[in-house]
Amino acid sequence: MKLLTDKIEREGIVLGNNVLKVDSFINHQMDPQLMNEIGLEFARRFKDAGVTRILTIESSGIAPAIMAGLAMNVPVIFARKRKSLTLTSDLYTSTVYSFTKQESNEITVSKKYLLKEDRVLIIDDFLANGQAAIGLADLVEQAGAEVSGIGILIEKSFQPGADEILKKGYRLESLARIASLQDGKVKFAADREVQSIYSGGY
Amino acid sequence: MKLLTDKIEREGIVLGNNVLKVDSFINHQMDPQLMNEIGLEFARRFKDAGVTRILTIESSGIAPAIMAGLAMNVPVIFARKRKSLTLTSDLYTSTVYSFTKQESNEITVSKKYLLKEDRVLIIDDFLANGQAAIGLADLVEQAGAEVSGIGILIEKSFQPGADEILKKGYRLESLARIASLQDGKVKFAADREVQSIYSGGY
Numbered sequence: 578m579k580l581l582t583d584k585i586e587r588e589g590i591v592l593g594n595n596v597l598k599v600d601s602f603i604n605h606q607m608d609p610q611l612m613n614e615i616g617l618e619f620a621r622r623f624k625d626a627g628v629t630r631i632l633t634i635e636s637s638g639i640a641p642a643i644m645a646g647l648a649m650n651v652p653v654i655f656a657r658k659r660k661s662l663t664l665t666s667d668l669y670t671s672t673v674y675s676f677t678k679q680e681s682n683e684i685t686v687s688k689k690y691l692l693k694e695d696r697v698l699i700i701d702d703f704l705a706n707g708q709a710a711i712g713l714a715d716l717v718e719q720a721g722a723e724v725s726g727i728g729i730l731i732e733k734s735f736q737p738g739a740d741e742i743l744k745k746g747y748r749l750e751s752l753a754r755i756a757s758l759q760d761g762k763v764k765f766a767a768d769r770e771v772q773s774i775y776s777g778g779y
Numbered sequence: 780m781k782l783l784t785d786k787i788e789r790e791g792i793v794l795g796n797n798v799l800k801v802d803s804f805i806n807h808q809m810d811p812q813l814m815n816e817i818g819l820e821f822a823r824r825f826k827d828a829g830v831t832r833i834l835t836i837e838s839s840g841i842a843p844a845i846m847a848g849l850a851m852n853v854p855v856i857f858a859r860k861r862k863s864l865t866l867t868s869d870l871y872t873s874t875v876y877s878f879t880k881q882e883s884n885e886i887t888v889s890k891k892y893l894l895k896e897d898r899v900l901i902i903d904d905f906l907a908n909g910q911a912a913i914g915l916a917d918l919v920e921q922a923g924a925e926v927s928g929i930g931i932l933i934e935k936s937f938q939p940g941a942d943e944i945l946k947k948g949y950r951l952e953s954l955a956r957i958a959s960l961q962d963g964k965v966k967f968a969a970d971r972e973v974q975s976i977y978s979g980g981y
Contacts, residue, residue: 639838639845
């Protein structure tokens with residue numbers, strides 16, 4: 578998505594060879610017009626997926642998810658993160674390990690808002706090791722619902738998350754794919770669909 | 780705002796005499812069309828306030844804030860909550876006590892995204908004791924910026940937050956005002972502007 582890759586080129590800050598900071602428009606400060614366009618783009622990409630509900634995770638997933646929900650006219654749920662698990666029968670819970678923070682969090686969603694008839698679009702800001710997306714998919718499957726797709730703003734394609742997700746058979750749409758952050762520079766990968774047509778990307 | 784008070788009447792759940800649960804459309808599951816209308820309503824109410832930036836707090840404030848940002852065409856920042864304060868020179872921090880959770884949290888915002896020229900609209904989902912809103916206003920004032928108003932989805936008018944905020948001289952716009960939750964029933968108060976015209980509400 579050109580609007581997003583342009584913004585990353587202009588405002589993204591590369592730290593080391595692994596970290597891309599997008600605090601000025603996604604993670605702390607947010608650009609509402611960009612978020613709206615992102616919502617419309619997800620609606621376009623998943624228009625044939627029969628989505629009935631969107632699931633994201635607090636906090637940075639909420640803005641793009643609510644915009645996608647507006648464009649697709651479906652309710653949006655955000656999973657909550659919490660340190661430790663107190664068992665409660667009205668919640669689906671899954672464990673997500675954060676490589677960045679080196680800690681495990683429980684993520685939870687109320688059973689009331691994920692029904693077995695649901696076709697759920699999962700949205701998150703970043704895909705790196707895939708732990709959050711896989712945890713969210715786990716919540717959907719605990720409900721007996723279907724994951725109709727996973728929509729990501731920024732995929733770090735040089736980390737294993739995208740492959741993990743594709744290996745599990747989920748449909749993955751990433752609006753920006755980062756091939757490398759070596760030498761302080763953002764190098765993008767081609768869109769996955771384009772890549773498959775031209776066999777190999779650039 | 781009738782759309783919101785109607786929704787509260789239909790879907791809000793009263794617990795005890797103090798708690799209104801709105802998990803089905805604001806706090807956990809979110810209604811994107813309603814959030815969009817809320818954003819438009821804030822834009823309407825604060826159209827003459829010269830707002831240059833919106834500040835909210837994770838997580839439930841993000842959806843209404845991003846919609847208001849879209850309608851007003853200004854960037855949105857969300858303050859982060861964290862348990863303990865590690866001093867860092869690039870953050871404004873304030874302490875917010877939660878009466879519900881009976882704990883203090885630090886809230887923080889990067890100095891990069893609050894400038895002294897800013898006129899800041901603060902948005903949050905609930906106003907009860909006013910701690911979060913006052914903490915957010917404190918961040919704005921640390922930056923030397925101006926609080927151009929505080930926009931709240933649901934004000935519990937029987938708790939002291941609204942009076943505290945008005946006493947400090949801030950402009951407050953609450954889209955739904957709850958006069959009482961006694962006996963498991965939601966009783967609304969009139970809009971503050973209407974109330975002042977007709978001296979005393981209904």
